[in-house]
Amino acid sequence: MNPCVTADEGYCEISFAEKVRLFSFDYLKCCIYLASGPLPAAAFTKKLYSELVSTSQVLEDFLDFHGAKNNSQWYCYRELAAAVRHLSLGGYSQKHIANRLIFYDLPQTEEFSDAGRKAAGFVNSALMKLAPVIINEAKHLNIPIPEHAFGPEDFPGTTTGEMLPYSIDDESKDIQKKHIVKIASEFLGISTRFDQLGLYEPYSIEEIRQLVPVQVNEVAIRRFEMVVHNLQSSFDTYVIHGGFRFGDRKLKQLRSHFSVVFHLLQMMGRLLHLYERHLHEAGYKNIYKQVQDRLAALVDPDQLLECTVNYGLYYACHYLSTGKELAREILNENIERGRIEVPIPQKLGFHSRPSLMVAKIVQYYGGQVELVIGADRFDASSVLDIQWAGGKIQKENIERVNFEGDVRALKDIEILAAANYGEDTMGKGVPLPNELKYLR
Template sequence: MDSEKAAYGKFFTEKVRLFSYDYLKCCLYITSPDVLEKGYVLTKKLYSKLIATSQVLENFLDFHGAKNNKDWYLYRELSAAVRHLSLGGYSQKHILNRLVFYNLSNIENFEDQGRKTLDFLTQSLVKMAPVILDEAKRLDIPIPQESFTSSDFPGIATTDRLEYNINDEEKVQQQKHVVKIANEFLNIADHFDQFGFYEPYELEKIRTIVPDTINEVEIRRYEMLVHNLQSSFDTYVIHGGYAFGRRKLKDLRSHFSVVFHLLQMMGRLLHFYERHLRTAGYKDNYKKARNQLSFLVDPDMLLDRTINYGLYFACHFLSTGKELAREILNENIERNIIKVGIPVTRGFHSRPSLLVAKVVRHYGGQVELCAGEGRFDASSVLDIQWAGGKIQNENITQVSFEGDSRALRDIEILAGVNYGEDAMGNGIPLPKELKYLRE
């Protein structure tokens, strides 16, 4: 039995050396004069190496039960910290690298805050590297004799550009996809408004919303929605890069692309905060590891960068992209005109006005209610009620709606059930095509 245990220990020792080798070489590089004295920034290639090496090490340690071993728990937690901070750093580095191509307006503060965020992530990794090396020594894991050098991690940008020789004009039959994407962008932006704020939060306020309102699960849900939006755009609208093609469409892509990468970063930082800094179980080993991580990665600063940078600018770019999305939507929607009766017997009071406006806002395209010589915005409850007053005063019995044919189709269905109410003004069940109005 003892011989089997010894053999297993030898096997584990060799495996942990192999799985730690490149990970520790990265740590050696981060603590080297190249980084500490010459001030080299961490590149995407280095972040990528840190992500890959820390993940395989973390998986190896988890497989062998490090989360339940007092000797190996901290080494495992450090590998998780490196992975999540490097994933966040990779996304933030990508944003800064691509900013010149995004064609976003008034981004000076965004760029400054982005660099501040990246510096925090970089300095956190720099602080962790010597602790990781010391922990490896304590566990008798051999430290590599050689480190990586700056030449192993070049930056992604060069002064050269490849020749533009593939036509990147719009794809055939893309109009319906443009409409769908612009519509989905508006829906995501409207739902995300629940998180909106217009000035930085104090730390006390941030602690009241993380994780109760803002948490990894919520942010990653929106990350997936925006990722699907970007994927659809690249598949069905414009496949190529940013420099050519229909500028307005690519400007819209810039808005949801930068939001996507902000959400990526936020998701990783929130995971790290919720899983590794905020809670750590009741055992002393867990609490000790959490305290050590909190010393290396300032939880307050992490929350500030997650909310006052990540969330703030995600809200900002979703909001500023709305006008562009509506413009693109209205340029590409199929337009139509329908004539329908008015609600019996109370006209366009609150319920019918609200349901019509919800239909129009659901699709996002422009629709006008035409009553006599008057034209009213059918996405506005107040405008529809103004129209209702005119209809009543002039004894109008029929109105027309002009605009987005998708919305008109549903308004016609809604009118067919007297705009969702009976003759006494009580609400009635809506057809299944309109179930979204009850959500």
């Protein structure tokens, strides 16, 4: 039996000092490489970020298991590893965007590409500043420094001048319209919910500090990241299995919009975690404040916030907004259309409440629906349009009207009409059927 393995425990009895050396070894080799001199942007490949992520994470977990969060000697070394991990995760997401941008087929990406390079520059600069400090901290803790470092040959980029032949035709995949409709509708729903975080021009650092973390924070961004990731997964599973190069251009452009948003949200989530957990709240103990100040001198909190908000949030809003028109176009090309005839609201007609209820139903599904009165057609997603129609209905003493368009919305409009559009004959609100609980 191996002498380091006990019969009853089944694990290797190695001292803390030896294990911290082992768990630090490749991590420190990365740090020596980063500290070897100013590295060009091309040196920061996905493989380098991945190595930094994996080595810093196992080290951080090891230190946490042994109580480094509550030890004044080891706390700084642990916090430095956490900073490296989250910066590297953010850098990996940004590198993915940069590598894939040529395939995304998005319009007018020059400014986005330039802003992305600046964001990557901030992350890379911070990692290079952290590296020599980490090495010195390891020496202070008597952790042996590796004799040899990694080199650029250990971290090749993922892109080459070659491309594998396109030999699987994703056009032959059975594309079901119901999945396309569902995904386009969900994209519109996410875009609408994201409007609460809407940013359509750069903010000053003072405005950003008011925004983060009160409105824009890791929890909120991770929530959106999850729903966008689910959207992308559904698309890849049920719509188009292949890559970006061929196939239905509109569908792949729509995927590009939510894919780039997903990776921006990934980056934002990591940077916001670093800010909120390690740079913003120092805690009540002096050692926490001292380490926070050291980290802030290496990773400028204001630059991190500007990168997160004026790059990440700004362009996430931009691509969600610009993708709306495309999503609506795809949705209306694939929805099942129908026609219903329903009574008008009794006895007050299409005044504010019933008009709003109908418009909310149409907006919820995102497909086109029109209120039809003779030769006249009104946009049923617009409260104002429905109220204009209400004037014609009242003038001509019409009792029943037609709605045409997305059958999903028509079904719910029928339910609403059966409940007199959510009000009694005096115009007071009444409880809605369970099927319409999303209107409450």
